[in-house]
């Protein structure tokens with residue numbers, strides 16, 4: 494029997510090659526099965542994760558008093574007051590649709606989302622809707638008395654205290670909060686009172702003038 498360099502005969506080598514092929518094909522077969530099964534396991538895992546997430550994101554029905562109207566709304570624990578105001582839907586399927594409060598930074602830095610909560614200026618993007626239960630929420634849409642504008646709104650118009658206007662609702666609400674606490678603020682107090690609001694157009698001098706004018710009429 495002729496042995497090759499590795500000590501195997503031609504017959505042995507052929508058998509070894511066949512075994513190797515069988516092993517290879519078997520291995521590939523196993524791999525194919527694994528490749529077929531693996532996505533199913535992944536899908537199963539995803540569904541389990543989704544189910545767990547659904548359980549974690551439990552919803553609750555709450556009542557919110559916004560601009561003297563009572564809304565029954567289903568919210569998640571993580572839902573902010575701003576989300577309810579702008580995108581919320583009550584349990585009757587009606588959109589809340591109070592878009593005066595603006596979503597700008599969504600992190601408590603710009604003041605564009607300012608609303609009154611029990612008369613105090615609050616960033617609606619930083620308050621959970623659930624925490625607003627039992628409180629009086631007033632948005633810029635609720636500042637006027639019917640067709641009669643609030644003195645601060647009239648003063649903003651008089652002093653042309655806006656350019657793009659994106660920050661204006663927040664400034665108006667913060668000004669109302671300031672004047673509710675201090676009817677005759679000094680310029681320094683006005684600047685301090687509105688320091689939580691940002692105007693990228695730089696209309697600050699006109700806004701401060703408007704607050705001074707409004708304070709004289711209140």
Ligand code: FES
Pocket residue numbers: 595596597598599600601602603604605606607616617618619
């Ligand atoms: S959007 Fe709320 S503070 Fe900027």
Ligand code: FES
Pocket residue numbers: 654655656657658659660661691692693694695696
């Ligand atoms: S008027 Fe444009 S950001 Fe204030």
